[in-house]
Amino acid sequence: MPSNGSGATRRMRRAASPPPPEESDRASAGRRPSLKSLFRTRSRSLEREIAMLGRALDLPTTILIQGDSGTGKDRLARALHDASNRRGRPFVRVEAANLSDDLFESELFGHERGAFTGAVSGKRGLLEVAGDGTVYLDEVSSLSLAGQAKFLRVLQERTFRRLGGVVVHPFRARLVVSSRRDLSELVREKGFRDDFFYRIDVVSVRLPRLSDRPEDILPLARQCLKESARDYGRPARRFSRDAEELLARHPWPGNVRELFHVVQKAALTADGPIVSAADLPSGELGSVESILGAAVERRWTLKELSNAYIEETLRRAGGNRSLAAKRLGVSRKFLWERAKKK
Template sequence: MQPTARKPPTRVIIADDDPNVARLLAYHLKSWRVDHSVALNKKELLELFERDELADLLLLDVRFGDSDGLELIRDIRQRRPNLPIVVITAYGTIDLAISAIKSGARDFLVKPIDSNRLKSLIDEAIETRDASAARQVRTGAEPPSATRSSRTEATSEAEHGIIGDSSATQDLVRLIRRVAPTEANILILGESGTGKEVVARAVHQLSRRRSGPFLPLNMAALPSELVESTLFGHEKGSFTGADSANPGAVESAEGGTLFLDEIGEMKLDLQAKLLRFLQERTFQRVGSSKPRKADVRIVAATNRNLFDQVLEGKFREDLYYRLNVVPIRLARLRERPEDVPPLIAHFLRRICSRNGIPSKLFDPDSMRAMISYPWPGNVRELENTIERLEILTEGPVITLADLPEEIRYGVGSRAHTGSLPTGPAQQIAAESDSGISASKTELAGTIDEMEKVAIENALEFTKGNVRAAARRLGIGAATIYRKMKKYGISPDGGPASADPEEADPD
């Protein structure tokens, strides 16, 4: 038996022209026993590459000396196509960081550096490297040129569409990795648009059934009279229009995964047949008494409270417990706002590639509004919004004026977001929310309150410039002064202490 190979030490390259930032990063890496090299300018960085210095991660200041950060990223991708790059940015250059991701960077860190987030990114780089090395041992493949890690191959593909840096998303990825290799039944719980099918696909791709089919079936989209035959198949002549025998989804998913979406819509009589299949792995086609077997893993999903349906007699209790062996609860997008920027970057890349159009950038104000908006339709609404903005916005930059009114004015955002998780996006959103009292976060949604919030947001965005706020809202100066007086708003967003008409900063 061969001895177990020792894992190579983790190595990180720091590329930052600010010696203080470089020293701070080096201090953290040293405390975690991570080997590192430092480049204070582009020349030193390229010299590291010339010496064929191997690395698992590059920490790159998005404004690195006199270099064009985006051009430098593209240059690095040519030299080291598999080297994960994390750009370091300040709040004022958040849009540049997002552009860097579109140019090939893996992620970004916002100054001041959050050491916990930095550690998480390094741990991910180690996991990526080790997964890549394990695959090379199994397949005999050559290692990627000039680096030991492959973000695209080992992380992005392995997570299969699960995008985000929030603790909720990272916990989700860890849970999927833990349960996917098992044969346990899984019940995915979440609001519409949270990505239940994406999670189901990730479970399949990380399971031992990945070489088999993944078959999604939406119970709510099927006519009630066809649900059973669609699920279990039918024999010729078993009902009007059954001109030939057809296998159902269970047979078609043999050796793979069958995803039953909106399982709460299934009728009680069919629930009994599904329960039998889960217990015995046998079923019967419609019009046949012959039992058949199938080797299929069932992953179910619902946006309903199935336990309430059990109490109401609408869902079988035994089936509920059979399906709910491993529950996976998906957080709403408004509960993880720091996932919005990476999701936007992901959708922009995909939409632009699909439509063959150049990508656009969000300016800081529009990005803050996107982060603050509660997204009642969750990730699906975000994706649809990004596609509409990408196609319809004139010019290369998406501004606040380009956003739909409900996002632009931020109506309802503070009423729904509640306590935001800590993270770069949350900190960015918090900048635009500074000075807002708790009472303003509890809006009832009336027209007056909506107007008040819209004006307050506009004044925040324009730093108290009343005329600029009026232009942003598309109303006249006299109108905004009248509204400010009505609602008792001063240019700084607080209660008015004088006649608003005397407070014009212009």
């Protein structure tokens, strides 16, 4: 049975805590932000998806976000809340991976005093805390079949009761759900309830990998650099040309999360306003694996792969053509003539 002092309980209570009153007031005051401004993209296909979500912003329908790890599901869920008419109300994140069957009802529905051993007082559940705001159910594929059945009942009846209680509470929040796994495939494999899937797959979007929308790499990196420099009080303002070339060339297997991680580290280490390629984490970018990965991912020609390898060798040689030529096994004249042709 659950206990009041569980680590999972504390983690999810912190995640569910509503913002301070002054933050809530700021969110609800002033001009309402657009979803497009909160979740920027230059990918035309993704732009169409975001526009479709924008039309459902103020509807009570459930929104399902699918995509690989690090593609921006959490950011989109938060943007959906902040751009909706619920933006001044609580945004409650529920990590499905932390919801064991024993904890499920106590965490989501709450419990009354004496409902189980250790329940010395009543407690509101996360659905009650959310009120008229948004419940973000992260990684729904982690829910057990029993947990899916219980959540399905809430969505069908739009009510719930605390564990050990008799009072029926209305469920008024908008539900946003995410999954890195393909739920339709899980349904076929009998690992996910089909009735629950049909209930949450009302309005859905699939976020592509960052390598599938390379036009977003530099705009996202520039935005992250600006925000990181502001948050950390650092002087970094923009990337040098060679830094941007390196960022654009990397295949980003960790998607947007990996990109932000790299840029945040660069913002901390750069001493001046311009972040150069040397300021980027050398152990994470420009490796043989990353260059080859980008070549395969983007279907480079042999010429493109050769150019990328030469440019990376020159960068690591600090622009010293003699040293780079020695490492490449070519003449210094070859690099000079190549530079003239660019």
